[in-house]
Amino acid sequence: MNAIQAVKDLPASASAVMHIPAEALEKAIATSCVRIAPCWPLKHFVAVNPYFGIADKSFLSAAEWLGQSAGSPLTLAPTEYIEAIDSGRIDDAALTAALKAANIDERTDAVVARLTVMDAELNQAPSMAGLLDETRGWAIESFLVDRISHWAMAHFDEGQADWRPDLGTSIFAAWKTFASIDKTPNIAGLKGLRPLFNALPDDPQQAIAEMATDMGLSADQLEMVFDRLLMSINGWASYARYIAWGFELKGESNDSVMQVLAIRLAWDWALWKTATAEEQHQWAVALAEAQGRENGDWLALLHAVHNAYELSWQTDLVGKLNAQKDDGGDTRPAAQAVFCIDVRSEVYRRALEAAMPGMETIGFAGFFGAAIEYVPLGAEDGALQCPVLLNPGFEIAESSGDADKNEKIIGAKRISEATRAAWYALKMGAISSFAFVETLGLGFASKLITDTLGVTRPGPNPAERGVGKDMADKLAPTLEHYHNATGIPVEERVDLAAGMLGGMTLTSNLARLVVLTGHGSTSVNNPHASGLDCGACGGHAGDSNARVSVMLLNDPEVRAGLAERGQIIPDDTIFVAGLHDTTTDEVVLFDTCGIPDSHRDELKQLKQALKTAGETTRRERAAKLNLRSDVSITEEVLARSNDWSQVRPEWGLAGCAAFIAAPRKRTQNINLDGRAFLHNYDAEADSEKAILELIMTAPMVVASWINLQYYASTVDNVTFGCGDKTLHNVVGKVGVLEGHGGDLRTGLSWQSLHDGEKLIHEPMRLNVIIEAPIDAMNKIIAGHDHVRHLLDHGWVHLFHMDGDGKVAKKYAGGGEWAEF
Structure with missing residues (x-):
């Protein structure tokens, strides 16, 4: 029995x-x-x-567990794969290969027939x-x-x-x-x-x-x-x-x-x-x-078909990379711009390189190696501007550089905060709220009109400063110890700068102007706005990280310390901080008044290139945003960033599917459609493979987090997404409910994944391509359990790119590699 x-x-x-x-x-x-x-x-x-x-x-086996614990699938519905087969999105060669790998001996027509009647009951x-x-x-x-x-x-x-x-x-x-x-x-x-x-x-x-x-x-x-x-x-x-x-x-x-x-x-x-x-x-x-209870063979078949769905895209991507020609030279770049590896940067980088011949763009995690807590002037605590996998190493205070000005700004902040608190109490009070509506309700009519028409427009995270624009423009980070903020001790600045330059592959052939470009996003009436900001900066805009990094790298004493180690920054190289608004695709530069006259013409040329690149990028993104053709695309993009009824101010990282760590010449001039995280990496310059280890244990893992959040929200939005944006109610500033009850919703809304007619995000596991020796990658995989789990258990696909830029091998698990 x-x-x-x-x-x-x-x-x-x-x-x-x-x-x-x-x-x-x-x-x-x-x-x-x-x-x-x-x-x-x-x-x-x-x-x-x-x-x-x-x-x-x-x-x-995770699919089995999810079915038992949550009634949740780990793939799309069978009907979605039938449509993909019929449309050619899953090609015959990929389906045949995936079925063979799963030991399923069936033809395409038989697979479609089984999918049609499949009872995928979890x-x-x-x-x-x-x-x-x-x-x-x-x-x-x-x-x-x-x-x-x-x-x-x-x-x-x-x-x-x-x-x-x-x-x-x-x-x-x-x-x-x-x-x-x-x-x-x-x-x-x-x-x-x-x-x-x-x-x-x-x-x-x-x-x-x-x-x-x-x-x-x-x-x-x-x-x-x-x-x-x-x-x-x-x-x-x-x-x-x-x-x-x-x-x-x-x-x-x-x-x-x-x-x-x-x-x-x-x-x-x-x-x-x-x-x-x-x-x-x-x-x-x-x-x-x-x-x-067991699920039977239907689950294995569904996963084989999903593998074919991914394999079809992998084959196309690898084909593009393998067709790339090495046109890179050693001439000094006209300028250099470092962007976050975020997939949205890929589109802008292509546009900027086209707008300014000789421009070199570089990909690096958007905190630029400066893991900081940024404390606004007058605040006790600040924002953690670093990946959530890390603890910030330094506390950076904000200051105007003048004690009297600081006091005036702090005073203005306190008045502003007190006014907002009183206004909120009046508006939300149990009794006063009725009088508020009756007496002052019409006073909001003008704001509703201007917000709807996009007349006024904030920048990324406008509330972080807590003061007006004039006062905010006077504020900047300081590297010094200030009040309770540690700053960056002098003895640690050279080490930090050396790590930054090495990670960004900026150890030689530096341009006269080098821009470190953080990113943030502009939207209003959006509880999940921080999710569109920089994940490498802990869900905040990256301007403070860029400014701190630039101050460090422009510091004469830091440069002297680097020179003693043999790491020379040319005297005529000037670092500049910038911020890329991923909703409007505008880039603003900070603290340019300190740039010497000798670089003014180049700065002017750079600003024009940034403007042109923004226009080009907006045109490319317009198709996915379904923008009207009877108005200026630029005007419409700017308007939607301030439209309080807009459920899709931008697409965020929808479509993310690849992570490529290699020299830029391996991807330059290839249209990757804003679907790839691009991280510069030079294996030859990384003799100890310390940078490779950092890439595989941090940026690659974070990229997989992003990719799998989009994946899960797409295949099962009920369990891992947050439903319909139009029904969201914010609770406790913690998260949202969909409607008036139910569980706290996690993940992404359906409007962040689907345009109303079709999926914008195709759920695929991250495809990682690294130009590095196989034995070095194997050593790192074996030494880090969390990386080994992702790769050995199939949550991330890893490909090897050789020294000629060709991709021919794929990681098969257990330290083994197979021909691709």
Whole structure:
């Protein structure tokens, strides 16, 4: 007799009490909690790989896990692949190769026939709430998610609400207090839950142990049940994981996700306690069945077809790269411009190189190696301007350079902040809000009109300065220690500058003008605006990083220190900071008044080239934005950046599919359609392969996070995306709900992926192409588990480019490479 039959044969009145070893419980909790990916709040919303916690599983086994825990697919629907085959997007050669690799011996017509009738039903594990939905015929699980969310949006509020509950207790204990007085379940017909919640221990791990034992869970069922419950509130669990992430970066531990698990388990336990014996028995049988259930061969076929979908695009990309001719020379560039590796930069870089003959563009992560916390003047804390994988190394203060001016600006800021606070209190107050609308409502008519027509237009992150433009123009970062900000100690500046130049491949043949161009995005009425800013700068615009880096590299003492090491910056090389607005494709340069007269003509030429490049880039992006042809494209792009009703101010990183680390000459003059992260890398100059290791462990990983966030939001927007933008409601400045209830939504909106008629983002795993020795890459893969998991388990495709710029080999896992 098997285990499933044994459970079925138990009488409905029987309740098996299982002893759960403490070690098994702790392991199951830890494993399930770490499978949740973090979700950053709106103020610095950055792309996160939602599959981060299951990267140690192969792509196919992860699909099995997602089906069981979340009822979530890891591919598009079968009908999407049928359309791709019919249209030629999946070509016959790629499909034949993918089927052969999966040991599936079928012809194209047979595959299409199977896809047409495929029953792609995912075998999701049961929850007690979900089972009661079926037996009682109403949405109990949706109801309890609403109740948890209602509590969580108040508990985790970051300043939106005027009043917050007492946060002196733990997450679980605070929820218990709320749940024990919440009468909503009673009104909804769920009687007797409040006393049960109140009787639970305050310690979440003890509570989990008691509830799991009471429900008769066996040690080998724990992970399945915990995974299922956490994924049912993935949004708030992900936010709890973000809280834990901050502690982990400091080498500390945090149990926020476990506490959220305890809350969700408490609901299923209370429902189980108040269920009938028959319902309890049905749940035990459903759990046993879920443990032994398999998806069958349809999942393997679907994944083989998806591999063909990716292989078709890979073949096209590799063909373009292999057809490239090496026209690079050693003449001194007319100018150099370093851009973030962001895929949006690829379009602008091509346009700039065409607008200014002799211009060399370079790709590097947009924080330029300056991992800083940028503290605005008068503030106590600042923004973390670095990738979320890093801790900032320095605190950089903002200053006008004059103490009296600083005090005046701080005073103006305080008045502005106090005025805004009073205005907000008047507008949002329980009683004053009515008078506000009646008395002052019409005063907003002019603003509505100007916003709608795009008459006024902010720049990227306009609120970060907190002062008017005139005052903001007086402010700049300082490298010195200022108030509580550390600055960059003199003895560390040369090391930092040397690392920057090496990473940006700017160790020789520097131009007279070198522009470090950060990027940000302009949009209004957009809760996820920071998600369009620079991910390498922690979800902020990169102007402060560019300005700090330029100040460092223009410093005569830093240059003297570099020269002592044999790293010469020519005396006539001037570094300039800039900011690329990815919505409008305008580039503004900072602090140009300090550029000497000897470089004025070149500066003028550069500014004209930047303007021309912006116009060219806007024309190229216009087709995907479906811009009207009867108006100026430039005017329409500028207007949409200030249109409060615009759901697609820009496409962001939609379409991202490749990461190429190689000299620029390998990709120059190739139209990559804004789909490739381009990182300059010179293997010959990297004798110790330290830069290669940095690229493979940081920018490549971050690019995969971005790529997989877009992937997951496309194939399953319900679980990993944030739905329809027009229905969003901001909660606690933490995130959004879609409508008035439900779980906290993570990921990207449907409007960021689809234009209303077709997908703009094709869900494909990142294709990484690196010009570097295979043995060096193998050594790095073997030495870093998180990189090895991504590559060995098929979350990222890695290709080798040889010293002649040809791509012929693909990483096959386990340190092995195959011909491509």
